[in-house]
Amino acid sequence: MTHEPDVEARRARRQGVAVALATSAYGISFGALAVASGLDVWQTCVLSLVMFTGGSQFAFIGVMASGGLSAAPAAIASAALLGVRNVAYGMRMSPVIGPGWPKRLAAAHFTIDESTAVSLAQTSPRARTLGFWVTGVAIYIGWNATTLAGALLGDVLGDPRAYGLDAAAAAAFLALLWPRLRSRQAIAVGAAAAVVAACLTPWLMPGLPVLIAALVAVAVGWFNWLGRPAPENGAQRARGTP
Structure with a gap:
């Protein structure tokens, strides 16, 4: 008979691999766009190996493409703003990773x-820990491999957005998010x-809309809006009615 923990572990591995495949495909876009923005193949690959956070990488090359080397400070600032969210992820994942600085250093x-x-x-x-490591390691390998492929084949591929690769990561996120939208608060x-981020994106530098939109979740979670039970009627309390 199959044990439930084994079923959950297999599900975590499947989800991790599926998300890794979708995200890695998007790495082709990054490699092609990075070379088109002025980076060479070596610089593009090092950026993926060291930075390894897609949003920050796209913000960096987006600003660099518009201003060249003179835009480097703004590009670094934009990438850093988007990377701030990983600090919050780290705090949330700390109990999942567990104690031990070598393991935490690798997990970072x-x-x-x-x-x-x-x-x-x-x-x-166990499934949470397995899902984290399978997804993170698989994406790191796949993302860097497709970054190299995109950088080498950028001229041949043309605009990678024409293949829909810019929607692959978003679709994977939506698949993970959808089962969790079961309460009024989550929805x-x-x-x-989403509305806050969409409204602010045309007006603010990359990174800021994401951080400001995240404050919505913090505020709702802190005050537990829409998650409070309805107050009891005074007559019901007097009669002892539940």
Whole structure:
């Protein structure tokens, strides 16, 4: 008879690999766009190996493409702003990773949107830990491989957005998010954060809309809006009616 923990572990591995495949495909876009923005193949690959956070990498090359070397300070600032969210991920994932500085040091490089999302989508502690490591390591390997491929084949591929690769990561996130939208509070947080980010994106530098939208979730969670039980009627309390 199959034990439930084994079923959860297999589900965590499947989700991690599926998300890794979708995210890695998006790495082709980054490699091609990075070379088009002025980086050479070596610089593009080092950026993926060292920075390894897709949002920050795209913000960096986006600003560099518009201003060249003179835009380097703004590019670094934009990438750093988007990377701030990983600090919050690290605090949330700390109990999942467990004690021991070598393990935490290794986990820090793999603490990204996707590994955090897959991990928190699981229910058992073992499945959460497994989901984190499988997703993080698989994406690191796949992302760097496709970055190199995109950088080498950028001229041949043309605009990578024409293949829909820019939507692959978003689709994977939506697949993970959808099962969690079971309460009014979760739906309200997701909708409000999306509206805030969409409205602010044309007006603020990359990174800021994401951080401001995250404050919506913090505020709702802190005050537990829409999550409070309805107050009891005074007559019901007097009669002892539940």
